[in-house]
Amino acid sequence: MSGGEQKPERYYVGVDVGTGSVRAALVDQSGVLLAFADQPIKNWEPQFNHHEQSSEDIWAACCVVTKKVVQGIDLNQIRGLGFDATCSLVVLDKQFHPLPVNQEGDSHRNVIMWLDHRAVSQVNRINETKHSVLQYVGGVMSVEMQAPKLLWLKENLREICWDKAGHFFDLPDFLSWKATGVTARSLCSLVCKWTYSAEKGWDDSFWKMIGLEDFVADNYSKIGNQVLPPGASLGNGLTPEAARDLGLLPGIAVAASLIDAHAGGLGVIGADVRGHGLICEGQPVTSRLAVICGTSSCHMGISKDPIFVPGVWGPYFSAMVPGFWLNEGGQSVTGKLIDHMVQGHAAFPELQVKATARCQSIYAYLNSHLDLIKKAQPVGFLTVDLHVWPDFHGNRSPLADLTLKGMVTGLKLSQDLDDLAILYLATVQAIALGTRFIIEAMEAAGHSISTLFLCGGLSKNPLFVQMHADITGVALSCAGMPVVLSQEVESVLVGAAVLGACASGDFASVQEAMAKMSKVGKVVFPRLQDKKYYDKKYQVFLKLVEHQKEYLAIMNDD
Ligand SMILES: Nc1ncnc2c1ncn2[C@@H]1O[C@H](COP(=O)(O)OP(=O)(O)O)[C@@H](O)[C@H]1O
């Protein structure tokens, strides 16, 4: 190549499988998204708390979006491919064909989704064992993790599923297998959702104690006995068949995957913050909390040494940033809760009509309607007598209590658009108050957090972001808790592309790729003048769950 010629650009493809859709992006070496595509995926809810998907439907959607984002590109410039996905459980037989995870025997529905709560009895029995591995999931295993679901399959679908099963994958690992034919699992999924230890591997005594000795007997071949760090290159890269499916060239590097929240963390937490007046500029990366807020919200905090936070998942070693321990707080429904509250309100049809007429999303319309009715007071003050406790799908963190329910206090007879807008605001605030509750638990255990790095669908909602700045920061430090938004709003996809970049060998480490591919876009500072009001909202917030427990005690009192 002559001196004058530019080196051809190097690109990476990130694929993010969320709850409601699959997204793909073409990303360059500085983390800029050059193309984006998304495709809805099917969700089945055959009965309450049963949530299922199809791995074939998901893979087909991955192929559609990947082909779209590489259109018109010289495929030789695509150096690597990374996947992230929700921590849903994929079930395949010995020939890698789908098996049913339902009583109807429908093998098209072979995925138990992350938010499925069918395995309550199983997780209760697992927690009653008080096995030592539970220390590494915050002390209480979540019904959303894989061991309870595996036990449910063995106890409820013995013939049509369990006895025929050859492979149980976490969804991110299913995707990397589908792309490469390599059944190695990512350290991320196994450590976070399967009780695998980076240091000690599988704990035979745990699986025997909970009644899944089957896995020990075949040396964990069904759930993974080859484990690689996220970003490691898998086998010989993309197979010819997968390359045809995806519209890419065979042999490009494919990375060991990440769970979606962890990819989001990778996509935001390492950004160079110089020049933004942020307190975290002079602090270690452990002062940053990544909050991936979509259907659910995940609060990702890292530390050099393990920190045990009761009710907060982890500590997980190298599950997100290599060499760091990870604690993951969470709220099982956040975007889903906001959608539920808005769509279930009597004024929702009117909202739809008015938002459409203004060519606005329903949330943009609600935000502008709140500005209209707030008059001279700060918009957040509209909920002075309306309060929400957000655990409509149980509490993931920091209470780790799946029996908790949602609460709303302060309802009136009105059911107009003002009423809907204020209920929407109270729900957004309840989610931010829940984040404050999680941060306080993490800080009490040893974390020292000064800045939030938000990404995910809800980070596109300015009201959601401002409420997180106003509510989470003002109580924790006089400087307040600013919220950083990335230059690329689709930061989860940047995280997936970081994996592909690492697998290609173009970066020496995940840390190097993170630093080069994620950039600060916007900083939202808290309105410290509103501190007193939100401290009072927080007092009411904590009273709500106290009262809920008192009601339960009264009703259960023989
Ligand atoms: N621009 C937006 N404004 C407000 N809310 C949004 C926006 N985009 C997505 N959301 C909300 O974010 C949630 C979906 O989050 P997302 O991260 O896109 O998907 P997933 O949870 O499947 O990964 C939904 O509840 C949706 O209503």
Ligand SMILES: O=C(CO)[C@H](O)[C@H](O)COP(=O)(O)O
């Ligand atoms: O438990 C998880 C991460 O550890 C789930 O994958 C996550 O909560 C679901 O993500 P999303 O809300 O984006 O669909």
